[in-house]
Structure formats: C-alpha cells, structure tokens
Amino acid sequence: xxxxxxxxxxxxxxxxxxxxxxxxxxxxxxxxxxxxxxxxxxxxxxxxxxxxxxxxxxxxxxxxxxxxxxxxxxxxxxxxxxxxxxxxxxxxxxxxxxxxxxxxxxxxxxxxxxxxxxxxxxxxxxxxxxxxxxxxxxxxxxxxxxxxxxxxxxxxxxxxxxxxxxxxxxxxxxxxxxxxxxxxxxxxxxxxxxxxxxxxxxxxxxxxxxxxxxxxxxxxxxxxxxxxxxxxxxxxxxxxxxxxxxxxxxxxxxxxxxxxxxxxxxxxxxxxxxxxxxxxxxxxxxxxxxxxxxxxxxxxxxxxxxxxxxxxxxxxxxxxxxxxxxxxxxxxxxxxxxxxxxxxxxxx
Ligand code: SAH
Numbered sequence: 001x002x003x004x005x006x007x008x009x010x011x012x013x014x015x016x017x018x019x020x021x022x023x024x025x026x027x028x029x030x031x032x033x034x035x036x037x038x039x040x041x042x043x044x045x046x047x048x049x050x051x052x053x054x055x056x057x058x059x060x061x062x063x064x065x066x067x068x069x070x071x072x073x074x075x076x077x078x079x080x081x082x083x084x085x086x087x088x089x090x091x092x093x094x095x096x097x098x099x100x101x102x103x104x105x106x107x108x109x110x111x112x113x114x115x116x117x118x119x120x121x122x123x124x125x126x127x128x129x130x131x132x133x134x135x136x137x138x139x140x141x142x143x144x145x146x147x148x149x150x151x152x153x154x155x156x157x158x159x160x161x162x163x164x165x166x167x168x169x170x171x172x173x174x175x176x177x178x179x180x181x182x183x184x185x186x187x188x189x190x191x192x193x194x195x196x197x198x199x200x201x202x203x204x205x206x207x208x209x210x211x212x213x214x215x216x217x218x219x220x221x222x223x224x225x226x227x228x229x230x231x232x233x234x235x236x237x238x239x240x241x242x243x244x245x246x247x248x249x250x251x252x253x254x255x256x257x258x259x260x261x262x263x264x265x266x267x268x269x270x271x272x273x274x275x276x277x278x279x280x281x282x283x284x285x286x287x288x289x290x291x292x293x294x295x296x297x298x299x300x301x302x303x304x305x306x307x308x309x310x311x312x313x314x315x316x317x318x319x320x321x322x323x324x325x326x327x328x329x330x331x332x333x334x335x336x337x338x339x340x341x342x343x344x345x346x347x348x
Contacts, residue, residue: 001059005033005131008171019057021050027177029054034134034178036142038062059084063135065143067336069325076322077144080336083108083132087125088333090155091136094321099149099185104136106166107157112191113226114212116256118290118334119156127162133169137179151181154189154210156333160196170205183207189254194231197239201246210283211240213253215262216270224261224295237274244278251278256285257298268304272311282308282315 004012013026025046032043040046040054063081066088070077077093089105110117111124136155141148151173153159159166170186173179183206190196191212200209213233215221221228228236240251253271257263271282284305287297298304301317308315 002057003061003129003131004029004054004058005060005134006129006165006168006172008168009175009177019050019053025050030175031177033060034138034172034175036062036138061129061131061135063089063132063139065139068143069322071322071325073324074321076325077140078322078325079136079140079143080333081136081139088336089128089132089136090333091140092155092322093140093144093146093148095146096150100144100146101150101152102137102140102148103152103155104133105155105157106133106153106159106162110157111161112158114191114214115224116214116258116287116290116293116295118292121292121334122337124157124161127165128157130165130168130172133166134172134179137173137181141179148179148181150185150187152187152189152210154187158191158193159188160190160193160199163196163199167203170207187252191225191227192231192233192236193227194235194239197236197243201239201243204247206249208252209243209249210252210254211236213255213271213282214258216267216274220262220267224258234274240275240280241278251280253280253282254285255282256287257301257304258287259296259298259300261295261298263298263300263304265303265307268307269311272308272313275313280313282313283318284315285318286320288320 002015009026009030012030013023016025017023028045037043039060040051043051061084063083065079066082067080075095079091081089081091083089087108089108092103094101105128107127108125109123110120113120137148137151173181174183187208187210189210189212214224216233218228218232221233243251284301287295305315305317
C-alpha cells in the first residue's frame with residue numbers, strides 16, 4: 001500500500017501521473033492531506049473513479065485520540081494517540097507567550113536507554129513514518145483549535161535514530177502548501193548520536209539543535225546515558241563545535257538536574273571549559289520523577305545556574321508545564337501500558 005501522506009508534493013504528483021492522472025491532481029491531494037482529510041472520500045474535487053482507486057492502492061493512517069488531558073494549571077494539553085496499528089504515542093501542546101508549541105514523538109518507544117527517562121523503559125517498537133509525525137502536529141492543531149507555530153522533536157524517541165523519516169517530516173511540515181511552519185520555529189533534540197549531528201551540520205537547516213548533555217564527564221554520563229559508551233562526551237563536544245563552525249547556529253544543551261549525580265560545581269565548571277569557543281545555551285530541567293527510576297530532583301539548580309552564568313554562559317531553568325497531567329516524556333504512554341497489562345485501558 002502506498003503511504004501518500006509521507007510523500008513530498010513532487011512524489012505524490014509522480015505517483016498520480018503513473019496512475020494516468022494529470023499533474024495538477026498532485027497538489028489537490030497534497031492539500032487535502034495537509035488540511036487533515038481522514039479519508040479519500042472527503043476529497044470532493046477528485047473524480048469518484050480516482051477516489052476509489054486511491055482507496056484500493058493507498059493507505060491513510062490518521063491517529064485517534066486515545067486519551068486527552070488538559071492541565072488546569074497552565075492549559076497544557078497532552079494527547080495519547082492510537083496509531084493505525086494500535087500502538088500509542090504522546091504529543092504535548094504547550095502554550096507559551098511566543099506561540100503554541102507541540103512536542104512530538106518520533107518513534108514508538110526508544111532504544112537509547114537513558115536511566116532517568118520513562119520513554120525507553122520498554123525499548124523501541126518501531127519508527128514513526130513522516131505522516132505519523134506530521135499528523136501529531138496537524139491533528140493537535142485541529143483538535144485543540146489552536147494554531148501551532150512551533151515544534152520541538154522532544155517527545156518519545158531519538159530523532160537521529162529515525163533521521164530519514166524525520167528529515168522528510170521537516171520538509172513536509174515546512175511546505176508552503178502544507179502547514180508552512182518555518183525551520184526557525186523547529187527544535188530537534190538528540191541524546192548525542194554523533195553521525196546524526198554531523199549529518200544535520202552538513203544539511204545546514206535553520207532549525208535549533210538541542211543536545212541532551214546531562215553530564216560533562218564520561219564517568220557520570222556513561223552511568224546515566226548508555227549512548228555515551230558509543231559516542232563519548234569529549235567526542236560529543238567536538239561534534240558540537242563542528243556543528244557550530246559549519247552552521248553558525250547556537251546549540252541548546254539540555255541538562256536535567258539530578259540530585260548528587262550531575263549537580264556539582266565542578267561539573268558546571270567543566271561544561272564551561274568544554275563549551276569555550278561557541279555560544280552555548282544551557283537549559284536546566286527540573287528532573288521529572290519517574291517512578292521506576294532511582295534518581296531524585298536536585299535542590300542545587302539555582303546555584304548551578306549561577307555558576308554557569310559566572311563563566312559567561314547563558315543558563316535558563318525550564319519552566320515546568322503540565323505537572324498535574326503526566327506531561328513529561330513517555331509517562332502517559334507508560335501509564336496506559338501498565339493499565340493495559342492489568343487488562344483495562346487502551347492498547348499500547
Ligand atoms: N531522544 C531525544 C529527544 C527526546 S527526550 C533526546 O534525548 O534528546 C527530551 C528531553 O527530555 C531530553 O533532554 C531528555 O533527556 C529529557 N528527559 C527525559 N526524561 C527526563 C526526566 N525524567 N526529567 C527531565 N528530563 C527528562
């Protein structure tokens with residue numbers, strides 16, 4: 001079956017031409033898909049014969065809302081989507097002053113194994129298609145009635161572990177005949193897969209690269225992030241410097257503050273030393289308590305922030321949104337999976 005929604009306008013046009021259709025049909029179908037059509041029957045400006053043909057040869061995989069939670073504190077909305085094959089993923093809609101931002105998933109589960117993260121506990125089941133990433137943005141916008149202006153690829157999954165599909169998604173969501181969301185309004189987060197960072201540097205996209213650093217020294221980082229055993233933190237800093245030299249774009253470093261693990265002054269000093277020569281921004285994240293994890297939130301965040309700033313770095317503390325609705329990575333899916341094991345709730 002053909003997944004038209006994962007295709008570029010040109011690819012759709014070529015596919016339809018091969019079915020004997022005129023070129024302008026491509027744009028018609030692309031527009032319907034990117035407006036959120038859930039079936040070919042809705043595409044009323046196509047002939048009945050073409051609609052029938054598309055129904056037999058192509059698939060559409062719009063997700064269903066399996067669960068939706070709205071934070072009473074700050075209006076954050078968390079969606080648990082059920083995909084066409086029954087798997088579940090999460091999307092979070094955050095309402096910032098600079099615009100409505102969606103945090104989307106890129107895989108069903110994750111295989112990176114970070115010790116503090118709920119998304120990776122049951123491993124990776126599969127990659128998401130470009131269409132499934134686009135649909136998270138599109139159907140969040142349609143369901144909420146709120147126009148989405150920013151996207152962060154910081155939900156479940158490791159974007160560089162599914163990079164071809166992620167790049168295709170970026171092209172689709174950026175398209176002027178589609179959602180038309182500018183690359184400057186998109187952030188991509190990686191746990192530090194160096195070939196992925198180098199490939200992004202080569203492409204020179206206008207997006208913001210976020211690197212989940214979480215520790216500047218190999219001993220600590222290898223303990224909490226298995227990826228560090230494949231690509232160690234010194235190689236990672238080198239890749240970040242290469243990225244900056246190539247693109248001129250400032251990298252944002254994510255740093256979840258973990259009590260007694262990565263919150264020591266010497267680690268702030270080491271970050272500053274390693275970032276010398278590039279304008280890094282360190283985003284300190286209050287650790288979300290994951291039931292299954294032994295780590296606890298640090299109480300040293302303000303001191304650590306001051307220490308970084310004393311070295312001339314920009315350091316911010318991420319405002320925590322949706323605390324009342326399990327709004328951090330993988331927690332809602334995790335909860336639904338547990339309920340499923342008990343025999344109730346949605347299939348995940
Ligand atoms: N795989 C990518 C993107 C998804 S995770 C990456 O690792 O960057 C998005 C961010 O949330 C990452 O920085 C991740 O390390 C962080 N994160 C995961 N679990 C967390 C927790 N319990 N508390 C705070 N941040 C967490």
